[in-house]
Amino acid sequence: MFSDFMLTHAWLIPLLPALAFLWIGFFTRLHKKRSAAIAITMSSLSFLLACGVTWAVLSGPITMETPFVQKTLWFEIGSVRIFMGSLVDPLTAMMLMVVTMVSLLVQIYSVGYMAHDPGAGRFFAFLSLFAASMLGLVIAVNFAQLYVFWELVGLCSYLLIGFYYDKVSAREAAKKAFITTRIGDFGLLLGILLLQITFGTLDFQELKVLVPAYIWISGTSFMTIVGLLLFIGPIGKSGQFPLHVWLPDAMEGPTPVSALIHAATMVVAGVYLVGRAYFIFSALPVVMNVIAWLGGFTAFFAATIALTQRPIKRILAYSTISQLGYMMLALGVGSLTASMFHLMTHAFFKALLFLCAGAVIEAMQDEADIFKMGGLRKKMPVTFAAMTIGVLAISGLPPFAGFFSKDEILGAAAAVSTPLYLLGTLTAFLTAFYMARLLFVTFFGEASPGCPATETNAFMRWPLIVLAVLSCVSGLWGHFAGFGEWVYFGAAEETGIDWVIAGTSTVLSLVAIGLAYEIYVAKRWSAYEISQRFGVLYTLSFNKYYIDEFYTLLRRTFCDGLGRILYWIDLHVIDGIVNGLARLVGVLSTIFTFLQNGQVQRYVAVFYGGVIVLVAYSLFYAYKVLTLLGGAF
Amino acid sequence: MISFVEMMHLALHVGLPHFLLLSAVLFAIGLFGLFTKKGIIAVLMCIELMLNAVNINFIAFNHYMPATDLSGQLMALFSIAVAAAEVAIGLALAFRIYHDHHTVNVDDLNHLKG
């Protein structure tokens, strides 16, 4: 009974935050505390509902093959029928838990973080809408619903990244995020349209049957195109190379937003989409290869950039891109389980890291450069502890969460392709290094005199603690409770640990952390000298491989430049023809104006001349008639 | 050939051709004035002349028609009434034009020039 009730009311999970958005937007926008209370209440309710749904999934007959589906018609035109509804399977349940939990914690944290911001009401409204959109995406029953909420997630990120709208940089970052992901959405939309046209439906459950049949009959060539187009969406949304440029800029938003974007919403939407449509991707070897290699490359590529960045949030942003690359890599090598497991653990430790970073930045009075911090260990012990746990988790040291999920990814990669495995392991080494660098530079060493930092307030502290606990236990829990029997594709996966792979990566991570300690704490080697030695590489990495500059150039040339040319054509060719025609008429009319010089007597003369002509003609005509009649007279 | 006496007889016996001749002369004078006069009042008067020439035609034809109906005469009356109205308007316009432009010379009144 209870589980039925939960499942049939799963649609309330996104609706409650959406209601919070409306309520705050219309009524309590200007009232900070009430807005926060409403947002948090609604989030808690949907978290409870998500717990209920998860319980129902765990205890009931619902598996990946037999999800619970409930839908209602959204609109209908001819043969196109688009539904909205809720699809609940273990994957959905996991995502619901992660998203509701992280967004709830972020909202609680925001009460402290935004306490002195006059726009806090607006902030909570947007946060609620963000959560609602992501939850709507998670329970989508078809590609259309997914696309709808996909776009709404994009909108919310736009609104939240640009939250400090008086800052030009925030405004530009928001725009960049929206447009970059739009490019991905273009591909996704094309893919969805092709699916709709080919199969006449967008429903996941129906496509699950139709797509394999189609591939069996007509081969993979067409579906490969569809798959690649669909994958462009996740490239944009999940910040994969080459559309990753928006993600580092997205830190212009308030830090809780960064946490939400990077951990639970927005960026994982792309990974989730690939997971949700895995029945399409997994049947297409070419697409799988693209996903795996792109993921692997992005993981490595972003890690190399993160090595040299200075602002704390930017380092974390590149680490997110890198970790998303891991998830894609896992999907590409055929392990949905590993990818989703990493998605979950990453959500916890990345939210933790960002919220810690937010606490640090707030304590440092909006100073984001890690090299201007230092020695915060003593001043902010709780934050330091939480941050350490986060760093250890992301570095993949046992028994923290990242160890288990990263190990599974590396294991899956090793089973498919050795180069990918090596790439992944190398990335793990780099990850441990730059995260350790962040930790050591920020918290160790000597505090600069007059450093204003103090421990954070309770609203901000408790979410940190909860997330730290989750970062410790979620990996262990997932490993021992059998995450792979729960979220899988095809056959349930054994979650064993390959000790060679796990050992290698652990040792490498430890070496990396040790190296970072030697450089940044013990100062055995000067970081400056190292950077000088790798001159070109360092410059490339520090300037993010000049990709932003390259895109700006492209945009200037192909958008603004072409636009200007076309505008010139519009003004001078098309309008030129129009105005030329008008002028032609003018010229022609001047020829006739000699008849109309305004002189009354000229008019009369013309008139009289006309009369004479008419009379002459009629006389002539009468004469002709008379001659024809002959002698009648 | 007809004799001179006969010609004189025809010329002196007033008939339809006399009336037509008169009206043609009047019409020609009016037309000439219309083309050559510069004052707007004179132009109006010339138009009146032409109208009256037409009226004469109407009445003359009516008189020499074999049938007994008065439509020609009626038409002449009608035309006089219209002419009266036209003169009234014309003079009023002339007055306004003089008031606005301080001239009634039609050569200067060429604002309708295209």
Added chain:
Amino acid sequence: MGFPLLSVVFLAPLAAALFLCFLSRDARDVIRKTAAGAMTLTLLLTIYAYVSYDTAMGGMQFTESIPWITDLGVSYSLGVDGISLPMLFLTEVIGLAAVFSSWNIDKRPKEFFILLLVLIAGVSGTFIARDLFIFLLCYEVVVIPIYIMVLIWGSTKRVTKEYAGIKLTIYLLMGSAFMLVGIVALYLQAYPQPLRTFDIEALIAASQMGSFSESFQIFTFFLLLLGFGSLLSMFPFHSWSPDGYAGAPTAVSMIHAGVLKKIGGYGLIRLGLLVLPLGAKFWAPLIAGLAMINVLYAAYIAMVQKDLKYIVGYSSVSHMGYVLLGFAALNVVSISGAVANMVAHGIMASLFFSQIGFIYEKTHLRSIPELCGLAHQMPRLTIGFMLAGLASVGLPGLIGFVPEFTIFVGSFAAYPVFAVLAISGIIFTALYILRMLAKVLFGPKSDRFDGYQDERGIEMLPLILLGIVLVGMGLFPELLMGVISSGVEPIAPLLEQIADAPTLLGGVR
């Protein structure tokens, strides 16, 4: 026949305009309240018609018919179906919003509102007419007030308002000249003398009986395409649109971009497709190509514009490309999408213009480099701008998404290449709309705008009115699509008949 609902909808603005003629020119308050009252009445009646329209039955409803000039076969006959009803609704919503947008007009308010009401009545008349004569009559009635309004209440920026007014008028009249020739040709060809009629249904019946030969259809459709196409700002007949909107006063821009333009699309479907299906099929590839050009070309140009009205003007040209694409694909889905997109674009364009009009009324600025950070002083205006902008971008949950999606679904199979290129327009649309929003609304606070007040009272009504439709029909697209599909579904057999008809490119596509 019952209550003559459509007649009241059609004549109430005219009656109000007549009443205004007798008021003193100083009674501004009475004048504008009368206009608002009349438009509210028509809007309520239209909503009643919209709600009580029987979608299950479909076809023409609320019909009225009175013979008028029997010798010519003209009758005063009105009615709405699933295609014209949304357009009528659009007209009345925008009409009322336009009245509120012009609330603070100081210069000759009496004449302004009289012309505005005549304009609205004329536009709504074209949509509810079932008789081509009435259709043309209403259309010609529309042109005159627009010309006068642009000349007297317009504004001069890049081009003078005189130029804008003349350009607008001449394009409209040229379009209507082609249209007129086409319509007369239809009239003469359909039936022999004593039976001749301007009744659209009769013409459709004649078409189905085969009165129009294929070559006649192809030729006549081309005439109609020139006429309706230039009205719909089809490339290369689009250049009146940005200049015209830029010169026109707010209310005229709203009505022009919002509804008047849509007469083109409406006419193409109602006359072009239904009466001349073979002609439509023949020219469809050309239309699709031009549609693609419309979308991209205008979007590119919009990217380099500085004047807000030019951006929205080019953006409306760009959006009309989607309508043309939907039409050209000639299937139920895409045509429904085209109709829906006309409604959607009408709402968002008029919202845009009303908000721009508000900025201009307050600051007398509408050039992007001169404006910045208005969100600090005008949060409500910001909401209006954002709603309109995001709807233009095609964001789900707002009115623009579902129509575009439907057009894409419908046209993708028919013209894959054109469709892909046109769909790429969503990126460029996002680019120029977001740039505009960013520059105008966001960024550092500028002291120059501190003295200006945000929208309040009546000034908010256009935003509220259009915003409700924008969000309501976006969240519940069935409100719009249900009615439209009841109008478009019956065309399905016709579309199937012409599926294999020859096109420009040869026998079978």
